[in-house]
Amino acid sequence: MRIKTKKEYIKNMLKNMSFQWRVFLLLLVVFTLLLGALNKFMEYQLDNYLTDKVSEIAMNQAKIIASMDDVIEGVEQRDTKKLKKIADRLSMESNFSYLVIGDENSTRLYHPNPEKIGYTMQWNKPGALERGESYIISSEGSMGLALRAKTPIWDKNNQVIGVISLGYLNSKIDMWRSNQILPLTSALLLILFILILLSWQFSTHIKKQMMGMEPMEIARVQRQQDALFGAVFEGLIAVDTEGKITAINQNAQKMFKLAGAAKYLVGQKVQNLITPSDYFLETSGTNRIDDLLIINGLKIIANRVGIWIDGEFQGWVVSFRRHDEINTLSAQLSQIQQYVENLRTLRHEHLNWISTIGGLLQLKEYDRALEMVKFESSNQQSLIDSISQMFKNRLIAGLLFGKYHRAKELGLEMQFIPGSTLSANVNPLTENELASILGNLLNNAFEATLKNPDSNKLIEFFISDEGSELIIEVSDNGCGIAPDIHDTIFTRGVTSKNSGDHGIGLYLVKTYIDQYNGTITIDDNEPCGTVFSIFIPKGKGS
Template sequence: MPGKEKMGVLRFFQQIAFPLRIFLLLLLVSTLLIAALGQYLSASFEDYLLNHVRDMAMNQARIIASNDSLIAAVKNRDSTRLGAIVGKLSTGSDFDYVVIGDSHSIRLYHPNPAKIGYPMQWTKPGALEKGESYFITGEGSIGMAMRAKTPIFDEQGKVIGVVSLGYLVSKIDSWRLDFLLPLAGVFVVILVILMLLSWLFAAHIRRQMLGMEPRQIARVVRQQEALFGSVYEGLIAVDSEGFITAINRNARKMLGLSSPGRQWLGKPITDVVQPAGFFTENIAQKRQDVVCTFNGLNVIANRGAIHCSHGAPAGVIVSFRSKDEISTLNAQLTQIKQYVESLRTLRHEHLNWMSTLSGLLQMKEYDRVLEMVKGESQAQQELIDTLRRSFNDRQVAGLLFGKSQRARELGLVLNIAPGSQLFQLPDGLDSTEFSAIVGNLLDNAFDASLKNPDGNKIIELYLSDEGTEVVIDVADQGCGVPEALREAIFEQGVSTKTDNKDAHGIGLYLIVSYISRCGGVITLEDNEPCGSLFSVFIPKVKESNDSTDYDSDC
């Protein structure tokens, strides 16, 4: 049964909330410390008080025993004289009584005259013969007292009597209480203060632990480690001082860090990643899809702030992925999108064609059928031949063919200006990135043209690499860019497509990042009579002193 009761108490204690357990533990420890300190101080004061009373009683007894008048009165056995002398000596003293006896311990003086002539109590055998002074405690004729006894010597040094000076135990107890009661009050106040501090400390722990139990925190930590390990992207968490608090295996692999992850914890991010501005600058600001360079690796990075309970930034967590992987995926997705758009357009046109051809055949208009087939086939082939002659990059040519078909499907016209050509991509841009620039500009022009019913639905494209720069001009007669967005239209998250929930404001931002990386510029002007004109100028060969490879914030 005792073992079961102990296990039950232990289980009950474990079920109590952790902050409450901390409070109870601190309260128990404080109570034990206060009790131990009280016991120590009480015992120390007890020893001090007894020693003090003994010293004081013996000194006073020896002073009385050395009084010449008292010695003479003892010799003459003059009890009246002894009473007068003791009364005078006791004035201003705190002892309770004095008893004087002769050399045989027969009382010569006693506060109670009826006790005179009787033997003194609590005497030590042989003490008077040897001239010894001693203490003795016991119940006497006046009460329980602690007595100091010392012999009385005459001029020749012979013992002629004894002085017994006593302090009642009740008085000593009252002195003890006078000290212990205030001390107990102080201990109670200290205990109350410790209880309050313990409760505040427990509440602080509860806040720091977000109200979770240690087992819950351990589970969260294990989940975080598993989550960090399972994420394919690189993840690095940094505190507000710039020290690494977490890093996953993929991040170490991409950054070329071969040591175990725990070795990097607590190290400055500036010693691990170069450059480290993305981790330490303006950490309260959320960043998304930023092109950066970490340890020579081109990455697409995202950053989210970690906030304290009071809202202040406590650090950041950065996720990133190799830009080469993103570019490969983007190329695949771009080609698939172009194929889908082309097939959708062709399917739509072929359905119309088949309907028209079916009607003409039923009407036996064979010449018209033959003419229609030849005309359409010739127009498609001319467009393909023109794109092949003017654009060496097949991905760019395929993009323009797909956009032409998409424009026709939307009821728009994409005019590629005469003289357009592209035989050399700008230094620093691959086919996918260059196609992304042209494709985003054309998509924006399509959307703007569809929003303006008064426009001519024509989008003009001029693309040329003649000279030292690659020039891209995209003009439309769409809704234009509002004046309020002119300054911020190229920033991430800014979009004119306010009616589209899927618009993220990333297209123009990515265009600017690609162009800036190559040392180029992009301008926005009003098109006449309405719409916008985007112009891009990218040097074919990037200047060697241009150090702006990627986003300046990285």
């Protein structure tokens, strides 16, 4: 088995480390390197500054000592005792490390170590004394490694008679440097500690923003989202609180005829691409289900769900599909339900009718049985002829024929008001939309009338499209509409029924009417009940 190298081990360890720890360690390394470099730079700057300042101070002190009368006199007289006395006094009053005094040949007249007196000074700059030049030198001398300031001593005749060498030992300068660097280093270490805490907080915040997922997991989720958006048959659009599109699938682009790739649409304002856009821009609204809308001239059924992160609203995800697809499915289902209802009603009536005829035949009342057959056949044909003559549209005629028998089965009487008429081509609604309106209004009328025990059980129906408007009127003798829901009866979810109804029927009725700029009114019927009246301008759909 191959043994892993140290490099491979570190690589695998970093690979298996969580993103939070990787961010934290990266920030920690970066901050440590930056603060380390900053510390070195500041040490370098401080060292140069301190060297320049000590050199300046040493030179100033040396020149002051060289100009003192007692020093000049002592050098002229080569009075070593006097010079020692002066040097000892100056050493007590100043902070330099040592002071050496020499003659014009750089021979020591005073030295802190008496044994060095009489010897030539070290590290002299050639020709400097003869030229009367002052200079700074850092070297290893008799007193050790030090920074020295050397300046000539002038007599009253401006002749060089000696030299002053004033030095600061490097150990003393290093002590001063340490005294300055220690607080700086401590401050930088404190800053590093604070940055470590902030780095951990930042990495924790990043992890929280990433919902605890690793980058690979986020990438996988993003690819899954792209795949889901592409696979969903419905159109999908996600927007943020500013109305900017954050995601859109191809079906939404096709439905709204939005040109360009999805990546170019993301980030654009939804109001620049979609009209009207209020549905996508609400910030205080609630989730919506099965809203009928017209967007970019296309009728759609939309669902809207809010995006919430940590209790804060972040935008909407809106899914939608063409209204005509739902309408076609709804129409097919409604027709099947209507056929089933008609067959069930007719079967119930015919069972009663056949039972009666069977009884008459058993009693040998043949004439009565024949008379009943002729009467029933005549009534059915009369009803069919009457409905077919008033309502030329076969879908609506079939609907009303079924509702008539349903009312009769429930013990109600459905009466078509004289003057009712409807052409074959329904205008401006489609026949499916009109069937939905009539079916919902008649069903509500049946249920309301059955709830009122004192009702006369009469349902009156009127429809006409002869003039400039399509007029529909449905009146019942039911229990009426409760005052507390009278103003909100067309709102989705509002209902007066106790049978688990979701309050969709009248909401759909109102939606269809609004789409064609129509109006609907609710009035009280006499002696009881409700009258729904609808007026829709012909040929003026929205």
